Amino acid sequence: MVLTTTIPDCDEQLNSTFASRYVRTPVPKYKMPSNPIPKEAAYQIINDELMLDGTPRLNLASFVTTWMEPECEKLMMASMNKNYVDMDEYPVTTELQNRCVNMIARLFNAPVGETDTAVGVGTVGSSEAIMLAGLAFKRRWQSKRKLEGKPYDKPNIVTGANVQVCWEKFARYFEVELKEVKLSEGYYVMDPVKAVEMVDENTICVAAILGSTLTGEFENVKLLNELLTEKNKETGWDTPIHVDAASGGFIAPFIYPNLEWDFRLPLVKSINASGHKYGLVYPGVGWVVWRTKEDLPDDLVFHINYLGSDQPTFTLNFSKGSSQIIAQYYQFVRLGFEGYKNVMENCLANATALKEGIEKTGLFNIVSKEEGVPLVAFSLKDSSKYDVFEISGSLRRFGWIVPAYTMPPDAQHIAVLRVVIREDFSRALAERLISDIVKVMKEMETHPIRVSTKTAHVTATIDETQDGEDGGKKNIKKSARETPEEIATYWRQLVARKKTGVC
Secondary structure: OEEOOOOOOOOOEEOOOOOOOOOOOOEEOOOOOOOOOOHHHHHHHHHHHHOOOOOHHHEOOOOOOOOOOHHHHHHHHHOOOOEOOOOOOOHHHHHHHHHHHHHHHHHOOOOOOOOOOOEEEEEOOHHHHHHHHHHHHHHHHHHHHHHOOOOOOOOEEEEEOOOOHHHHHHHHHOOOEEEEEOOEOOEOOOOHHHHHHHOOOOEEEEEEEEOOOOOOEEOOHHHHHHHHHHHHHHHOOOOOEEEEOOOOOOOHHHHOOOOOOOOOOOOEEEEEEEOOOOOOOOOOOEEEEEOOHHHOOHHHOEEEOOOOOOEEEOOOOOOOEOHHHHHHHHHHHHHHHHHHHHHHHHHHHHHHHHHHHHHHOOOEEEOOOOOEOOEEEEEEOOOOOOOHHHHHHHHHHHOOEOOEEEOOOOOOOOEEEEEEOOOOOOHHHHHHHHHHHHHHHHHHHHOOOOOOOOOOOOOOEEEEEEEOOOOOEEEEEEEOOOOHHHHHHHHHHHOOOOOOEEO
């Protein structure tokens, strides 16, 4: 979701490069044009602006799928005009969604018999899936507390500080306290021991992450289940576990089949996974499945009949396209278990090759772990001359989008770069990235970007008017001599009236 903070100038015009061919007058940017323009002109104007976007396949920050087979793209285009919620009008699409839910539930070892139907739903992404799972936990906890005659106004969730922002959104939007286990240097996931210590009678669930956004590491769900089982026995509580498998849900079953993280653990009551990440579908599609029907309270499910028949629905959204659901079913049918396994093994092999190449430079420490999502997170051994943010900026010259960021509390002093390996990231691209990283490092050694007060510096000045001691006005000049990142921030503030913010 994009929240615009643009202060539009309604008189500002969008001038077309090809105005002489298509249209004579410029198009307004922030208000609807008075008259139509030729379709070719509209296409060319928008296409030209989009050229300034990054290249999706070189966006190594994203876990999201950026390539699919043409046959699947044809199916997606053919179903773009189908509204996913019109179950009576599009019964086959609904059936395909149900098949996907059942396949995923069985993949996650849900206790579903051969003739049983799994409980789950397709969502816009894992963010919506997490909201739905969280609501189910909150409602079950509240109902139990009401029956016991106990207060039910202060629910909380225990997570690690490494959780994705959607958990913070859930907590804020639905008035649930978020109790975070802080991280530490060298340990960048939730500590199960500390997590269980934070559990109290108001804890609606403990959320474990299978594939941390920061390092790709899998949290120890099995140990969490064992420790929480003991605490539940001691206290008489029945605190459950939710597994956020947005990134790892479509990796672990194929690469680490013996890893116990899913419904094989009794306290795991629901799991979400992102179809648009390693489910290999374009954004946005996610999934949430529950262990049993009893784990999804009936009063959260709505029934409507104005689309032609009685239809149960449990979503935060309503109307949406069917394309991603159909694409997910295509991938399941097209690849099967062995196909997914081959893709994930190839991603893991390319991640290993990239990690070894980065290690050979001798300049970085590898922060990511062997077992987890196929990505490489690495930090500089020596940040005295330049830092990871400068490396990230320099790599942009070669087209690479490699994010640099600091860890959450209490490891915020650690800054890393991260490269996510997707299906379309080949060994050749890995080798080229290593080569470009080496080029950037040599350039920085020879010509450091960082500007200090001991060497040459850039000074930007601005005029300000302030009250003088005699009551008059006087002009002063203020210096903005900072590091390159701070200078960039300084200039961005000067044009803050023309910007957009992304939420």
